[in-house]
Amino acid sequence: MREFKLTENALIVLKRRYLKKDKKGNIVETPEEMFRRVAESVASADILYNPSANINKIADDFFTMMTSLEFLPNSPTLMNAGREFQQLAACFVLPVEDSLESIFETVKNTAIIHQTGGGTGFSFSHLRPKNDIVSTTGGIASGPLSFMRVFNMATEVIKQGGARRGANMGILRVDHPDILEFIHAKRVSQELTNFNISVGITDDFMDSMEADAEYDLINPRTGEKTGKLRAREVFERIIQSAWESGEPGILFLDRINRDNPTPHLGEIESTNPCGEQPLLPYEPCNLGSINLAKVVKKKNSNEQKAMSNEYCEIDWEKLRDIVWKSVHFLDNVIDVNRYPLPQIEKMAKGNRKIGLGIMGFADLLIMLSISYNSDEALKKAEEIIRFIRERAEEKSIELAKERGIFPNYKSGVKRRNATLITIAPTGTLSIIAGCSSGIEPLYAIRYIRRALEGINLQQINPFFLEVAKKRSFYSEGMMKQLEEGVSLKEIKGIPEDIRRLFVTSFDISPEWHVKMQAAFQEYTDNAVSKTINFPGDATIDDVRDAYLLAYRLGCKGITIYRSGTREGQVLTCRDIHYC
Secondary structure (H helix, E strand, C coil): CCCCCCCHHHHHHHHHHHCCECCCCCECCCHHHHHHHHHHHHHHHHHHCCCCCCHHHHHHHHHHHHHCCCEEECHHHHHHCCCCCCCCCCEEECCCCCCHHHHHHHHHHHHHHHHCCCEEEEECCCCCCCCCEECCCCEECCCHHHHHHHHHHHHHHCEECCCEECCEEEEEECCCCCHHHHHCHHHCCCCCCCEEEEEEECHHHHHHHHCCCEEEEECCCCCCEEEEEEHHHHHHHHHHHHHHHCCCEEEEHHHHHHCCCCHHHCCCCEECCCCCCEECCCCEEEEEEEEHHHCEEECCCCHHHCCCCCCEEECHHHHHHHHHHHHHHHHHHHHHCCCCCHHHHHHHHHHCCEEEEEECHHHHHHHCCCCCCCHHHHHHHHHHHHHHHHHHHHHHHHHHHHHCCCCCCCCCCCCCCCCCECECCCHHHHHHHCCCCCCCCECCCEEEEEEECCEEEEEECHHHHHHHHHCCCCCHHHHHHHHCCCCHHHCCCCCHHHHHHCCEHHHCCHHHHHHHHHHHHCCCCCCECCEEEECCCCCHHHHHHHHHHHHHCCCCEEEEEECCCCCCCCEECCCCCCC
């Protein structure tokens, strides 16, 4: 078999979550065999459109792309392709209508999806408010939050195929009468621990907020106005709660729906758990990400200047080839996927949405000698995502000529897939690929990632180690300081150009984080997952500024996190015991 290199952390993750096990829990496949299993399963879809297709050649192409770590599909595809479940989609949105029957039918469907490795998003905006009338019983309604707790508990007891714990997104419109209770829901420790929550914001609300005016609350059961709130006060409560706990985030619903490619099918009201994939009810999406660290080439062999953009550049031809193969791969996934519900299969094959994204962006910038918090980095981001979007459209149009336009097409570009680009967080995938996650900057040079239940992974940036040894400023003392969370700018003996190049998350102002998210959103037809990291001493004013900037710059949503405000923080620089 073709040899390829995986980091120690990648092997830990693969053995714990991805590789096939027997009934006794023993691992019965190698990483190479896993990638071969996935490649052959996904390539088999070609025979549906071309009986004489060279399936072996296509499978080899997919296998090479994955084992070279140039592209990886979302986790359910790696886990389930070619196996019993064969459920390959990463995320789903399920409807929650205003009846007990509908609510508990959705709870059941959520459990089925979580068992097969998917995440779920819900809008609870259709549920009547707390203390509203229940005409069938003469009682009073308990409200959206009470039913969110039911979903949360169901998620707690269903582990995703023994490999992934369920994840949910809960959305409530800002004009729902229970919005204040929703905003404050996660300020209570251990409340809704299996949910990310976001407020669905409208343009009318933002106009009212900026004018310091009141806006109407609407009972979803009757459509009638039930009261008013001052928009700026509600916005300030969102900011205060986000500063305290990191939640709620915000989704700009009108902006999302302006990009809805199939508005005749309904309004988009929710997203997947990390917010990057707006979806209609019963709609799934399969995601995959290109590792940008693998598309850089040296202009010459001068190793002394390998970190200089004079000598490194993007291999655009290689990137184009990966994009084309990735779109082919993701379109195939739609056909070989075994969907958990017939309604989901109908929506998947009707819209054929895919979400191609990237990881390793911070690594790419380092290799090009570009600082993350710079105008040059923003321009590079726009250049890259525009190139990927255009090449993805080319491939999707080519596939449409061979296989047909997505069935729910009404107008617009006649292509195979209703959407093409999604920037996912790639947390676990980036560990497998050995690169930086998504479009995030380096979190730190050395840190601990709580990636698995009971296991903490130590991560050290390999590019920094390489250059530190090459330029003779490496020392065990320096590494100890980094492990304790000391910033590069506070460590003596680090060259200035290295401090600038290896800038980390908390060295970058929130403004630059938001600007980077907006740069990628420009050519992303779905949305962008990006955490706007704040240091622990950030102020409420800092958070407010970030939320307003995200709205002004055209983001579809925003999630912030102030360090130290949540128990079980995934990333930490603290010196803790790890395996």
